[in-house]
Amino acid sequence: MVELIDAIGLAIVPVIFKGVDKDTPAYVMRExxxxxxxxxxRFAAMLYCGDEVGMEVLDLxxxxTAYMQVEHQHSMKRFLGPDGGMSKLRQARANKGSIQ
Structure with a gap:
């Protein structure tokens, strides 16, 4: 199941984040x-159910989804927070621009 979820994630990320660049606001990234x-x-819930999908799929x-949102929030904090990766990239870029 993990391999399949990873493969699905790799397939949809380029579509969901298409058009994102250095000027994309943090709130758009979070959305x-x-x-x-x-x-x-939703994919994980369906895969977890297997061949028989009943009403329990709603709870799943x-x-x-809650689990994935928490994981994504942690990633976004590491990337978009005040000391996150995006801030460090922007600072490095600004420093490089001022040196030249």
Missing amino acids: RANVNAEIMG IAHF
Whole structure:
């Protein structure tokens, strides 16, 4: 299941984050990460159910989507926070520009 989820994630990330660049606001990144979490949570729930999907899939969707959202929020904090990767890249770029 993990391999399949990883493969699905690799396939949809380029679509969800298409057009994102250095000027993309953080809130847009977070919105797209939430969409990604919703999609991945639904895929995970369906895969977890296996061949028989009943009403329990609704609870599983809620569970897996919440899990994915928490994981995405952690990633976004590391990337978009004040000392995150994006801030460091922008600072390095600004420093490089001022040196030249």
